[in-house]
Amino acid sequence: MELEFAQSTPTAAAIARVVMANYAVGEVVSGELLRRGFNQVYGLALADGRRVVARLCAERPRGEPDLAFEAAVLRHLRTRGFPVAASLPAADGEVAIRVRLPEGERALMLFEHVEGEATADLAANIQAFGRGLAQLHAAGDGMDVSTSRYRLDLDHLLRRPLERLLRAPTMNAGLRPSFEALGRRLHERIASLGPLTQVLCHGDAHSDNNFVRAREDGSREAVFFDFDETGPGHLAYELAVYPWWLHPRTVDGVWSDKALARWGQFISAYQEVRPLGDADTAALAPFVAVRQFWLLGEYAGRVPVWGSQAIPTDYLERQVKVLTQWEGLELPMPGAALTADPAA
Structure with a gap:
């Protein structure tokens, strides 16, 4: 019997392997699932000391994610000197990659990791x-x-x-x-x-x-x-x-x-x-x-x-x-x- 899947959740280790195979970031030494909500978001630590964030896009009620425009917005804002967590291109230059999962293909996009304080009530x-x-x-x-x-x-x-x-x-x-x-x-x-x-x-x-x-x-x-x-x-x-x-x-x-x-x-x-x-x-x-x-x-x-x-x-x-x-x-x-x- 073939089962249909609504949305699966890959492990952080699996996402690390996908990132290493498709992005020129070197070795991923550790990773964790940060959030499972509207999307699935993973934090990854690289061998060179950097950290990156991978977002596995979920199916949206509105339709397909607008990844090309999102990447363009981040480039525009960065060019204007505005501080954002920029997206990182895949090894082939694309703004995102497609990951095959039991429910079908989903897009994965990689971003810089940024540090700072929460806004909170300060x-x-x-x-x-x-x-x-x-x-x-x-x-x-x-x-x-x-x-x-x-x-x-x-x-x-x-x-x-x-x-x-x-x-x-x-x-x-x-x-x-x-x-x-x-x-x-x-x-x-x-x-x-x-x-x-x-x-x-x-x-x-x-x-x-x-x-x-x-x-x-x-x-x-x-x-x-x-x-x-x-x-x-x-x-x-x-x-x-x-x-x-x-x-x-x-x-x-x-x-x-x-x-x-x-x-x-x-x-x-x-x-x-x-x-x-x-x-x-x-x-x-x-x-x-x-x-x-x-x-x-x-x-x-x-x-x-x-x-x-x-x-x-x-x-x-x-x-x-x-x-x-x-x-x-x-x-x-x-x-x-x-x-x-x-x-x-």
Whole structure:
């Protein structure tokens, strides 16, 4: 009997052999599986003392990973002097290789390993993160984004994820109209704001996809990695990912003083570099809800790998309440930039 596989997990040793056979990096002396989530990520140590990170791309609900554009973004940002974990070409010059697995071929991409502190709740690090994201957007200005397979617009972030969610096996007839109405009102609310600023987005800037490190002069800078979601899109969505990360995603969730302080530090630092217009500011709160729709669509699309109980019906019932509450969500905007940390 021939079995079908949804997604297998190679060992770190197996990935090390694949990397040695396809990349001019020399001997891999050790490796470990760092994370098994949206992708499978491995840390590898090389004989020459370097470390690299291998990402084995998982099947995405949205479609094929846009690896060529991701590599182009990293090259562009590096050329502009912006700190990123650059991708490393395979021995044949390609941006990625194809690995044959029981479920079929999957792409593997290799990256530099970067060191630094987590952003966490340190004010200086949060400010470096906010400034760094603004500098990333400035560095992305002028890049030709016409080759991007994906645009981070309402079709990509809201409509298609909602369609996947409505097809989930744990969705029922009682919940479906509620999600449809919430999605429709959210779309109409954002559309009513008029044209919104477009930037080259990181796509997943929630503070865990960057480190903060000290420069020689003692100032702090953020270095970014994990550009799997990169693409041209709405600035307001890009900035809404961090408050979405901070705000409790529960029915009775309210802003804590700590979360409000972190949001204020972040958005103030961002606006020191790139001030926001009125329409983009007004779009921040509804895009927090858009991010949650995007996440629900990602979960729904991964049922064959993660199982239907990753989004059980009672969880979806709570999500209706959360998203209804978020229709009145407000993001306070500091009236003036916060005083910078002396070490920032």
